[in-house]
Amino acid sequence: MVVPWCPRTAAAVLTVLTVLALLTVSGCGGSGLPRPAGTSPSASVPDPGAGDSVEEDIDAAVSITTTYWSTHWSEFFTGAYRPPRVLGAYDGAAAGGPSCGGTPLPDDNAVYCPGGDYVAWDMDLMRAGHRRGDAWVYLVIAHEWGHAVQNRLDAGLVDLARELQADCLAGAVLFGAARDRTLTFEDGDTDELADALSALADATPWTNTSDHGDASQRVSAFSRGAESGVRGCLPDAVR
Template sequence: MPDLRLRRAAVALLAAVALLVVSGCSVVVVGRPRAAQPPPDDAAPGRVTVVGAVEGPIDLLARNALADLEDYWAEQFPDVYGDRFTPLAGGYFSVDPASVDPAVYPQGVGCGADPSEVEGNAFYCQAPQAPNSDSITYDRSFLEDLAGQYGRFIPALVMAHEFGHAVQARVGAPASSIATETQADCFAGAWTAWVADGEAAHSTIRAPELDELLRGYLLLRDPVGTSRAEQQAHGSYFDRVSAFQEGFDDGPTACRDRFGPDRVFTQGQFTSDDDLRSGGNSPYGVVEQLVQESLPEFWTRAFSDVLEGEFTPPQLTAFAGDAPGCAAAGDADLVYCPPGDGDGGDDGLVAYDERDLTGPVVEQLGDFAFPTAVSIPYALAARDQLGLSTDDEAAARSAVCLTGWYGAQVYNGSLSTVRVSPGDIDESVQFLLEYGNDPQVLGDVQLSGFQLVDLFRSGFLEGSAACDVG
């Protein structure tokens, strides 16, 4: 079989965005109500002092988050690290680089930096001989822009990430930059779960806002093609989202224990001049051939090596607009029909709408969004052959998780018919966030984008055991 190479275009991010943070098959339940409790109050200005802050919404959100972060780590640090958490000695600084009054910052901001240097940025800084060491500094106008695009919780997320670096300053950080940054994402996820559970005195988050947060992480990834060994590497989209969800699901102890030298990162650099010259994805026809060859190969091997059975590949075909007659809904974009069910034939049918789904996702998101999409109904065919359900929410959860398992085998180079290039697994995350809630794609399942990505992540990292299969 031919060796079909997927390529992912390098994405040039604005420098300010790229530098924002310099320094099982589970279903997540979020936003649980706090019975018989009033809504959180804003933290009083005296509770947390932010030098340079004004009484605008961004500074208020940041101050509330910082107050809750102090409470959270005072509570968690003794259990996780066996010691008392020492508050940040250098304090907090808010800056609007377009309107700086030097008198407000007599010793500069974090570690004595000029306030203008924080433009488009937020950072934790520790330099014992410098003024304002052990501090967090942020550009409030930049956070306002991000909040306008990705929701009001973004300033709190940035504070949580930078506070994670403060935790690392007290206990030691991982050896590499990419592990250090993603561990801070994990700490931010653990705190966010605490907020979602209603434990915070001043911060709140609703379930739909979690989807916005994950979309925001796309801006915070390194440019596609960046080496994971780069001095300031922060991680791919999948790496950062995965770390955040790991903390959200499993808490700060997981963040402490799972960022050693054996941690898997999907970030990687382009290795051929062809990748660099094209800067793009494979043509649609090439990707379609990849789908037609790699999914049967994956599931045939999965049945033989893991599931102890023999897999019969279903018929795989495209349509344009009108779903096959055996589809449960005529407007469905992804279809699985069991054997003998009308157009299902003797071996079953997996079909995809190339006009309304796979064509647009390749153009909008990238080439690996196509196999990610088609892998979901294909996994339903595999479940059917295992005697498992194919038309309920449990089936949808399992199919998304199994798509993560398929993605891992592609990423690991285990299939002879395909290799990935940097950024391809990021496209799986984008597809699930952008299309996963569309009833024409996954049917009427009540799963958020956050939950779908979490399911994919479980399959990617844990394999079939996380997916209610085998």
């Protein structure tokens, strides 16, 4: 992905939606944010070649995400938009790191901490994902930001499938940013988004509030947000 926007046709955006909607690969299991299959900080994965560093893409993803919400919040919700604090990078394997509710932040993961109202990510996870494709970090940050948005909403607006709703909101943000011309999708971003959603999926379908859902469900939720926007991510009763 590239910032700022370079003009593209609407057909390019629809192509991304089509590919994501057709993807039905199975995911892999794990607790919290599931570990990508075959990926670890030392895993051998393809190098994306020339382009922005992971830190530059993280900064861009944070800027795009909070800009989208600050610009569009009042279209969907009452009250003023208040962004979460960006704690940013941490090392989950190191002693004495940050915590949430007295519990150390998880290794190789990304989180939104309600008590501290902050988003954070283990850099090992981000570096490993970035080697798969730069779209990874945009997805992870938009997803965790989605949890911050949920924490600001009335309970009736928060879907029981919280993780899938966060995927939906991530799709709404990234494609909304494209419509705002603050972000463009490059060739390959479609596959990278599908890969990230699948790699970070659970082995089984969604059954309770802690589940992320399997790959097909995650892709479907993200695609719904990309196509229908934020309103498409709200529970049926309030759409």
